[in-house]
Amino acid sequence: MNPASVTLALLAVSTSLSSAPIASNRWYDHAVIYEIYPRSFQDTNGDGIGDLNGITARLDYLKELGVDAIWITPFFPSPNFDFGYDISDYTSVAPEYGTLHDWNKLVAEANKRGIRILIDFVLNHTSDQHPWFKESRSSRTNPKRDWYVWRSGGGPDQPPTHWTSIFGGYTWTWDAPTTQWYYHIFLPQQPDVNWRNPQLRNAMYNVVRFWLDHGASGFRLDATPYLFEDPAFPEDPHPPQPGAEAALKPYNSGRPENHEVLREMRKILDSHPGNPVLLGESSTATIEDLAKVYGTNHDEIQLPMDFLFGNLTTLDAAVFKKQVDAAQLQLGGQTPVFFFSSHDHPRQWSTFGDGAHNDQIAKLTAALTLAQHGCVLLYYGEEIGMGTMPADQLKTVPIGPKRPRADDRDGERTPMQWDLAKNASFTNGEPWLPVETGADRYNVATEKQNPDSIYSWYSKLLKLRHDDAAFREGAYIPLDSGNRDVFAFGRKAGSGEMALIVLNTSPKDQTVSITGTSGGWPNFRKLLMASPQAELPTSQTFTIAAYGVMIATTE
Numbered sequence: 001m002n003p004a005s006v007t008l009a010l011l012a013v014s015t016s017l018s019s020a021p022i023a024s025n026r027w028y029d030h031a032v033i034y035e036i037y038p039r040s041f042q043d044t045n046g047d048g049i050g051d052l053n054g055i056t057a058r059l060d061y062l063k064e065l066g067v068d069a070i071w072i073t074p075f076f077p078s079p080n081f082d083f084g085y086d087i088s089d090y091t092s093v094a095p096e097y098g099t100l101h102d103w104n105k106l107v108a109e110a111n112k113r114g115i116r117i118l119i120d121f122v123l124n125h126t127s128d129q130h131p132w133f134k135e136s137r138s139s140r141t142n143p144k145r146d147w148y149v150w151r152s153g154g155g156p157d158q159p160p161t162h163w164t165s166i167f168g169g170y171t172w173t174w175d176a177p178t179t180q181w182y183y184h185i186f187l188p189q190q191p192d193v194n195w196r197n198p199q200l201r202n203a204m205y206n207v208v209r210f211w212l213d214h215g216a217s218g219f220r221l222d223a224t225p226y227l228f229e230d231p232a233f234p235e236d237p238h239p240p241q242p243g244a245e246a247a248l249k250p251y252n253s254g255r256p257e258n259h260e261v262l263r264e265m266r267k268i269l270d271s272h273p274g275n276p277v278l279l280g281e282s283s284t285a286t287i288e289d290l291a292k293v294y295g296t297n298h299d300e301i302q303l304p305m306d307f308l309f310g311n312l313t314t315l316d317a318a319v320f321k322k323q324v325d326a327a328q329l330q331l332g333g334q335t336p337v338f339f340f341s342s343h344d345h346p347r348q349w350s351t352f353g354d355g356a357h358n359d360q361i362a363k364l365t366a367a368l369t370l371a372q373h374g375c376v377l378l379y380y381g382e383e384i385g386m387g388t389m390p391a392d393q394l395k396t397v398p399i400g401p402k403r404p405r406a407d408d409r410d411g412e413r414t415p416m417q418w419d420l421a422k423n424a425s426f427t428n429g430e431p432w433l434p435v436e437t438g439a440d441r442y443n444v445a446t447e448k449q450n451p452d453s454i455y456s457w458y459s460k461l462l463k464l465r466h467d468d469a470a471f472r473e474g475a476y477i478p479l480d481s482g483n484r485d486v487f488a489f490g491r492k493a494g495s496g497e498m499a500l501i502v503l504n505t506s507p508k509d510q511t512v513s514i515t516g517t518s519g520g521w522p523n524f525r526k527l528l529m530a531s532p533q534a535e536l537p538t539s540q541t542f543t544i545a546a547y548g549v550m551i552a553t554t555e
C-alpha cells in the first residue's frame with residue numbers, strides 16, 4: 001500500500017460513524033452515476049453492438065471504480081432514427097441488447113454489488129412506429145387519436161404554427177390520410193405524446209411501474225421541459241433558425257403543467273421501496289428556473305441535470321466558479337447535478353484539451369466535478385480520457401445495418417476501450433462504430449498499471465468521495481482565490497476537517513491569495529491529491545502550476 005492509500009484507509013476508518021451514501025434514503029444526493037451507452041460498452045455475442053450481458057460482465061469493473069449507480073440510455077425496441085430515443089415498445093428489450101431475462105440478471109448482479117440502475121424514460125415522444133401512434137394516426141376518430149398532438153392548421157401547406165423543431169424543420173408533419181398535422185419537438189419520427197390525455201398519462205405511468213417492479217432504481221427523464229405546449233399554439237413572430245436555439249421557448253417548454261406530471265410520477269416512485277430517483281434532462285435558461293424543477297415542496301425531480309454548467313465548453317476558472325457557486329448556493333440547498341460529457345455532449349478530454357496538455361486538463365475537469373458537493377454524472381470512458389472521434393474520421397465510417405444512419409454525436413459514442421486487444425476488447429466481431437484511435441494509450445488495462453494515469457486519478461477521486469467525510473457529506477464553501485484563472489473552493493462536514501480544492505485553468509503557473517475561509521487560514525496538514533506534484537500550502541498565498549490541481553485537508 002502506498003502512503004496515500006494508507007491515509008485514505010485511515011480516513012475511511014475514522015469517518016465510519018457517518019452512514020455510507022448507498023445506505024441512506026437520500027443515497028442519490030451524493031452519488032456518482034455512471035452513464036452507459038449500451039451500444040458501445042461491451043458486446044458479448046459478437047454482433048458488434050454492446051448488450052445488457054456486456055454490462056453485467058463489467059459490473060466488477062464499475063464496482064472497483066466506485067460508482068454508486070449506472071444510467072443506461074435506451075435499450076428498448078426502436079427503429080433507431082434517434083438511436084433508441086424513438087421507442088416502439090416501452091416494456092421490452094431490443095433484440096440487439098438482449099432479453100428481459102438478461103435485464104433481470106443484470107439487476108440481480110448489480111444488487112449484489114450495491115450498484116443501482118437507472119433507465120432512460122423517453123416520455124415526451126414515442127417512435128412513429130409505436131402501436132399507440134399507429135392507432136392514433138389511423139383515423140381522426142380512433143380512441144388513441146388524442147394520445148398525440150394533432151391540429152388541422154390551414155391545410156397541407158399551412159402548418160398550425162411556424163415553430164421550429166430542435167432537429168430542424170417545423171415541429172409539424174402533415175398526415176395526408178387524415179388531413180391533419182402532428183406535433184414533434186424532435187424528428188418527425190418522434191411524435192410528441194399528449195400528456196393532457198388521462199389514458200396516455202396512465203399508460204406512461206404503467207411503464208414507470210413496470211420498470212420499478214423489474215428492479216429499476218429510478219429514471220433519467222428525457223427531454224422533460226417539453227412535455228406540454230401552450231394550448232393556444234400562438235404563432236412565433238420571430239421563429240428561430242432550426243437547431244438547438246429552437247428549444248426553450250415559452251410556448252414549447254417549461255410549461256406550468258409539467259409540474260403536475262412530475263409530482264404524479266414522483267408519487268409513484270415514493271410509493272416504491274428502495275428510494276428510487278428521478279434524474280431529469282432539465283435544460284433551463286436560468287438557475288432560478290432550475291430551482292423550480294425540484295418542485296416547490298421538493299416533490300418533483302430529485303436530480304435535475306444542470307445544463308448551465310454542463311453546457312460550458314471553455315476552460316475558464318472564473319466561469320466555472322460563477323456557475324458552480326450558482327448551483328451550490330442558489331438552488332435552495334437542493335442537490336446540484338454536475339456533468340460535462342454525455343451521449344449528447346463531446347468528451348471532456350477533447351472539449352477542454354489544448355492539444356498539448358489534454359491529460360492534465362482531463363484530471364482538472366475530473367476534480368472540478370467529482371470534488372463537488374452533490375451528484376455527479378460520469379459518462380463511460382471519461383475515466384480513461386477517451387477522446388471524441390473527429391468529424392472528418394466519423395464521415396468515413398460506413399452506414400449499414402449496424403449503423404443505419406450517421407449522427408454528429410457518434411463521435412462521443414465510440415466503443416469503450418478496455419485493453420490493447422483487437423477492438424479494445426469491446427467486441428469479437430466488427431464494431432458498429434470503430435474504436436477511437438487513442439485506444440492504444442487510453443484503455444483500462446494500460447492505465448490501471450500506471451499510478452499517474454487518468455484512470456488512477458479518477459479512481460482516487462471516487463475513493464475520496466466515499467471515504468472522506470468532507471467529500472462525502474461536506475458542504476460547499478465558496479472561496480476567493482484572488483486570481484481569475486484559479487478556481488478555489490472548500491468542503492467541510494459539520495465541525496470536521498476542511499478540504500481545499502484549487503484548480504488552475506491557465507497554461508501558466510499562478511499565484512493565489514485565498515480568502516473566504518472562516519476564522520482565518522486553516523492549518524492544512526495533508527495533501528490528498530495533486531497533479532502535477534505540489535507542496536502543501538502553508539499560507540493563503542502560494543503558487544499553483546499551469547493546469548494544476550491541488551487537494552489538501554486539515555485532517
Ligand code: GLC
Pocket residue numbers: 082085086122186222223281343344
Ligand atoms: C434527449 C436525448 C437525446 C435525444 C433527444 C430526443 O435530448 O439525450 O439523445 O436525441 O432527447 O429524444
